[in-house]
Amino acid sequence: MTPEEQIQYEKALKRVKKIKGFYTHLLVYVVINLIFVVVNIQDLEKGESYFQFKNFFTAFFWGIGLAAHALSVFGPNLLLGNDWEEKKIKELMEKEKSEKQKWN
Numbered sequence: 607m608t609p610e611e612q613i614q615y616e617k618a619l620k621r622v623k624k625i626k627g628f629y630t631h632l633l634v635y636v637v638i639n640l641i642f643v644v645v646n647i648q649d650l651e652k653g654e655s656y657f658q659f660k661n662f663f664t665a666f667f668w669g670i671g672l673a674a675h676a677l678s679v680f681g682p683n684l685l686l687g688n689d690w691e692e693k694k695i696k697e698l699m700e701k702e703k704s705e706k707q708k709w710n
Contacts, residue, residue, distance in 0.1 A: 628679045635672050639665045 607615070646661045
């Protein structure tokens, strides 16, 4: 494998791990919230409506976090831009190199 292929492979592997992490998060979100639905339905008083904010509190706020996670994995890199990590790594390596030269 050439160095370029190795770099591409490592990028793809990193991307796959991010996607897998999101899907794991999504699965846990669905399972836990289904459990909450079952428990909340069992705790209802006779004639009480299920559609109350307290029954959706966890799903709502956790859903905001899940949406943020989805944007970080699948959405455009709005805050840090494309290849931000690589640029930052190069910048820090150059900075360290110049500091070493400064002291030598």
